[in-house]
Amino acid sequence: xxxxxxxxxxxxxxxxxxxxxxxxxxxxxxxxxxxxxxxxxxxxxxxxxxxxxxxxxxxxxxxxxxxxxxxxxxxxxxxxxxxxxxxxxxxxxxxxxxxxxxxxxxxxxxxxxxxxxxxxxxxxxxxxxxxxxxxxxxxxxxxxxxxxxxxxxxxxxxxxxxxxxxxxxxxxxxxxxxxxxxxxxxxxxxxxxxxxxxxxxxxxxxxxxxxxxxxxxxxxxxxxxxxxxxxxxxxxxxxxxxxxxxxxxxxxxxxxxxxxxxxxxxxxxxxxxxxxxxxxxxxxxxxxxxxxxxxxxxxxxxxxxxxxxxxxxx
Amino acid sequence: xxxxxxxxxxxxxxxxxxxxxxxxxxxxxxxxxxxxxxxxxxxxxxxxxxxxxxxxxxxxxxxxxxxxxxxxxxxxxxxxxxxxxxxxxxxxxxxxxxxxxxxxxxxxxxxxxxxxxxxxxxxxxxxxxxxxxxxxxxxxxxxxxxxxxxxxxxxxxxxxxxxxxxxxxxxxxxxxxxxxxxxxxxxxxxxxxxxxxxxxxxxxxxxxxxxxxxxxxxxxxxxxxxxxxxxxxxxxxxxxxxxxxxxxxxxxxxxxxxxxxxxxxxxxxxxxxxxxx
Numbered sequence: 001x002x003x004x005x006x007x008x009x010x011x012x013x014x015x016x017x018x019x020x021x022x023x024x025x026x027x028x029x030x031x032x033x034x035x036x037x038x039x040x041x042x043x044x045x046x047x048x049x050x051x052x053x054x055x056x057x058x059x060x061x062x063x064x065x066x067x068x069x070x071x072x073x074x075x076x077x078x079x080x081x082x083x084x085x086x087x088x089x090x091x092x093x094x095x096x097x098x099x100x101x102x103x104x105x106x107x108x109x110x111x112x113x114x115x116x117x118x119x120x121x122x123x124x125x126x127x128x129x130x131x132x133x134x135x136x137x138x139x140x141x142x143x144x145x146x147x148x149x150x151x152x153x154x155x156x157x158x159x160x161x162x163x164x165x166x167x168x169x170x171x172x173x174x175x176x177x178x179x180x181x182x183x184x185x186x187x188x189x190x191x192x193x194x195x196x197x198x199x200x201x202x203x204x205x206x207x208x209x210x211x212x213x214x215x216x217x218x219x220x221x222x223x224x225x226x227x228x229x230x231x232x233x234x235x236x237x238x239x240x241x242x243x244x245x246x247x248x249x250x251x252x253x254x255x256x257x258x259x260x261x262x263x264x265x266x267x268x269x270x271x272x273x274x275x276x277x278x279x280x281x282x283x284x285x286x287x288x289x290x291x292x293x294x295x296x297x298x299x300x301x302x303x304x305x306x307x308x309x310x311x312x313x314x
Numbered sequence: 315x316x317x318x319x320x321x322x323x324x325x326x327x328x329x330x331x332x333x334x335x336x337x338x339x340x341x342x343x344x345x346x347x348x349x350x351x352x353x354x355x356x357x358x359x360x361x362x363x364x365x366x367x368x369x370x371x372x373x374x375x376x377x378x379x380x381x382x383x384x385x386x387x388x389x390x391x392x393x394x395x396x397x398x399x400x401x402x403x404x405x406x407x408x409x410x411x412x413x414x415x416x417x418x419x420x421x422x423x424x425x426x427x428x429x430x431x432x433x434x435x436x437x438x439x440x441x442x443x444x445x446x447x448x449x450x451x452x453x454x455x456x457x458x459x460x461x462x463x464x465x466x467x468x469x470x471x472x473x474x475x476x477x478x479x480x481x482x483x484x485x486x487x488x489x490x491x492x493x494x495x496x497x498x499x500x501x502x503x504x505x506x507x508x509x510x511x512x513x514x515x516x517x518x519x520x521x522x523x524x525x526x527x528x529x530x531x532x533x534x535x536x537x538x539x540x541x542x543x544x545x546x547x548x549x550x551x552x553x554x555x556x557x558x559x560x561x562x563x564x565x566x567x568x569x570x571x572x573x574x575x576x577x578x579x580x581x582x583x584x585x586x587x588x589x590x591x
Binding site for chain 1: 428
């Protein structure tokens with residue numbers, strides 16, 4: 001865990017709760033986020049991730065509980081805290097009528113930065129997100145991936161200590177996602193504290209030092225991706241796919257199979273085992289013949305399935 | 315780690331007043347940048363609107379009216395009578411336009427408010443910055459209208475210079491409350507009602523195109539209570555250089571100023587309610 005540069009939490013929450021009318025979006029969560037780490041809220045849509053992020057972003061007052069950001073109260077000192085945060089919202093809020101550079105200039109002015117400083121930083125940031133050659137283009141025709149990169153550049157204009165990213169790569173194609181991940185990884189290397197939400201387990205694994213698995217507004221588990229997998233999942237997973245006609249019968253039969261656990265999904269059966277290959281041999285020996293089989297290591301997806309009984313992207 | 319709590323400005327101090335107006339100005343600058351892109355199209359409505367109105371009402375309708383005698387207009391030509399009212403009512407029009415769709419769009423379309431919200435700007439700053447821009451647009455449009463009034467020979471007094479800020483105030487008196495409402499609007503339909511059942515009757519029954527003495531007693535009392543009438547009456551007196559005491563003028567200004575102040579106060583609250591969910 002990266003806590004070398006200080007033990008004081010940048011963000012501290014105790015019993016943090018957010019209600020909208022009778023609906024409880026965030027239900028009394030506790031966490032401490034430290035300087036230099038990349039922390040992720042992993043969970044399906046509606047788990048309370050975005051509500052948590054909005055509270056940390058000082059644009060949504062908590063209903064109850066304690067929240068301290070950079071040592072200050074987000075309700076009373078929201079403006080001063082936001083001056084030190086960078087925010088990449090779930091949906092881009094770029095002004096598509098303006099040029100790439102103008103978006104950065106306008107945004108920098110919100111922070112009261114002198115134009116000269118904004119121009120210098122804008123040039124460096126566009127370089128960083130590989131958009132220098134598009135500086136004078138209008139934003140409207142840019143692809144989703146380029147817009148996202150511009151949003152990230154914009155969020156860095158005030159040189160924030162904490163960068164909040166709400167679903168940073170949702171809606172991007174795989175190639176664009178990898179570019180975004182690469183840039184975020186570089187930011188992390190530079191010491192920027194990243195707080196992100198995601199419902200992609202690969203994103204969580206790639207970027208996060210520490211994760212909170214969120215479901216129904218609460219934390220189901222918390223730890224590093226590696227620890228979570230070790231704690232909540234077997235070393236290997238055997239994925240079996242049967243003829244749809246035989247799917248149920250196979251599922252019944254495999255219930256008694258000597259695995260740590262079996263999960264029956266709509267299209268596949270997952271066996272959580274120590275040794276996938278020998279498990280497959282035993283399955284075949286018992287008279288079951290899967291159409292396809294795959295032995296893989298346990299992932300956060302399995303952790304989530306185990307903790308909540310549901311898949312992440314459902 | 316620096317302690318942020320010491321940064322929080324004590325309410326009401328000079329420093330906090332300065333920081334607050336600086337934030338308002340930063341929000342305003344965003345609108346200037348946006349406007350730099352779209353000003354060409356807005357010039358058409360700013361220039362052609364008053365020209366059409368002055369031409370059609372002043373000369374077209376005016377030639378008919380003038381033939382039948384203008385005693386009820388106070389003895390001035392119909393053009394001179396109607397021109398300052400067009401100044402006031404176009405200010406209302408601009409104020410309402412600028413405070414409805416652009417405010418709604420800042421949440422739903424270009425998301426200017428949502429982007430600004432993540433910065434140190436507070437909902438009040440975001441509103442005031444936008445209102446400052448609306449005020450600028452009002453000042454531009456009113457100036458253009460007054461120049462055309464003068465060019466068309468519709469101005470009777472140098473006091474018309476004072477009608478400029480009065481027209482701006484009239485526009486703000488509409489813009490501020492409408493922005494307070496628009497930021498909470500669920501869909502754009504709400505604006506159609508405002509324009510159809512708010513702006514149209516006000517334009518027709520506030521002494522704009524005919525003196526209120528022509529209205530039946532009951533309707534006249536209603537007309538006196540409408541904000542547009544106060545703007546029209548004051549602009550008209552200033553453009554004609556007659557027909558109003560200082561006290562009467564101050565009364566009109568006070569009415570409009572109070573309406574604007576209520577709007578600004580209400581918008582501070584509704585913006586906060588809408589943006590800090």
